Amino acid sequence: MFKLPEIPTSIFSKMSKLSTENNALNLSQGFPDFDVSPQLIELIGKVSKDDVHQYCPMPGLPDLLEQTSSLVNQSYGRTLNPQTEILITAGATQGIFTTIQALVSSGDEVLILDPSYDCYGMPIVLSQGVPIRIPLSDTFLPDWKRIRESITDKTRLIITNNPHNPSGRIWTHEDMYALSQLLDENKNLYHLSDEVYEHITFDQPHLSANLYLGLHTKTIIVSSFGKSFHITGWKIGYVVAPEEIMNELKKVHQYLVFTVNSLSQHVLSKYLKTQNVKDLGGFYKKKRDLFIKGMEKSKFNLLPCEGSYFQLATYEAISDDTDVAFCEKLVTEFKIAAIPISVFSEKQDRRKIVRFCFAKENQTLEKATRLLCKI
Ligand SMILES: Cc1ncc(COP(=O)(O)O)c(C=O)c1O
Secondary structure, eight states: OOSSOOOOOOHHHHHHHHHHHTTOEEOSSSOOOSOOOHHHHHHHHHHTTSSOOSOOOTTOOHHHHHHHHHHHHHHHOOOOOTTTSEEEESHHHHHHHHHHHHHOOTTOEEEEEESOOTTSHHHHHHTTOEEEEEEOOTTSSOOHHHHHHHOOTTEEEEEEESSOTTTOOOOOHHHHHHHHHHHHHOTTOEEEEEOTTTTOBSSSOOOOGGGOHHHHTTEEEEEEHHHHTTOGGGOOEEEEOOHHHHHHHHHHHHHHTSSOOHHHHHHHHHHGGGOOTHHHHHHHHHHHHHHHHHTTTSSOEEOOOOBTTEEEEEOTTTOOSOHHHHHHHHHHHSOEEOEEGGGGOSSOOOOOEEEEEOOSOHHHHHHHHHHHHTO
């Protein structure tokens, strides 16, 4: 009678709850624990006194669409038509849901590369599509042979996430070319590119789908202002797509939310004029490095982290527990909340790896690494 299979409480809610109950440091869920910019707070006060409290136009406030278009242009040199190729959404999550709802019909197959963020599968099921889970390579990069072998005449969409949650890996030029080729060879295949961490890379630049002409006509890009401006609770993001596809997305958007929270749109349209997202990578790199340095003497082995605000670590030298059991122990006995990576995959992932979020105050990171070194 009901449409979705029974879904247990998400590990993110579970770990955050355990973290509070155990008075632990919460490095589990992906959100910053530091203050948002005072400039943004001031803008909220100022802007809220204006006439900003009624519905914005359906695709987004024109000024915010303009500013988003400039942001994409400054970041990647791509020129977008703000009226026809951008949509403001209630977070990347709504952009993802809207895209899947607009493109996926009953029986269509959608490729998800595991481990993957948890908001791709269920929208596919709700569209009566079939999620096809393909493991990434051992180093969390796409395995093109496996991907190619999984394509059938029913494959409608491939969902990618770069920079990657949970691994922090970023894709190479070769990966982006392989993807262009795949789209070129498969006429019915479209690409949903989840780039919510687009501005958080450290030593190499992020290779956005915006940079590849060969991807533009069949790619829908989603991003999140929440991640770029430390305001995850605002749930506001944007989608970029060619006009023909965007028209389809707008049809869904119109009945899903019609338009996004007006105050956030007005505030962000002003805030974006003063912001340089180029500083964001440097800001988080310092936090990543502080975490790495703090962990030098620990028994954990840290894996390469090139982007996002997540650091993976193996604990093979510490315990034989499964990653879920290990995380439970970590939070109850050692007062640190982390996320087991097996929850990001459909097939059982027996690797002994946990994910730490370093979008935290330096003090929190120093305290956490001191505790982790005692294990
Ligand atoms: C890979 C990925 N995609 C999408 C989202 C959702 O972004 P938003 O909060 O803007 O909906 C997240 C949030 O953690 C994420 O990590």
